Amino acid sequence: MSFWRVLLSILFPPFSVLDKGCGSILIVLILTLCGWIPGVIAALVILNNPNN
Numbered sequence: 001m002s003f004w005r006v007l008l009s010i011l012f013p014p015f016s017v018l019d020k021g022c023g024s025i026l027i028v029l030i031l032t033l034c035g036w037i038p039g040v041i042a043a044l045v046i047l048n049n050p051n052n
Contacts, residue, residue, distance in 0.1 A: 005047055006044070006047075009040060009043035009044055009047060010040055012032075013028045013029075013031075013032050013039040013040050013042065013043035014028050014029045014032060014039070014043075016028075016043050016047060017043055017046050017047065020046055020047075024046050027042060027046075028042045028043050028046065
């Protein structure tokens with residue numbers, strides 16, 4: 001995970017998971033709309049997942 005992806009996930013989480021698929025984008029977008037911190041946490045978890 002690069003520094004720029006981490007920075008992007010902190011500033012606007014849905015943009016950081018664009019290449020992970022539509023489901024990931026929707027989950028992060030919904031969590032970001034509910035609150036900024038849950039969206040950031042979800043984006044960081046998705047980006048740190050070694051299976052993707």
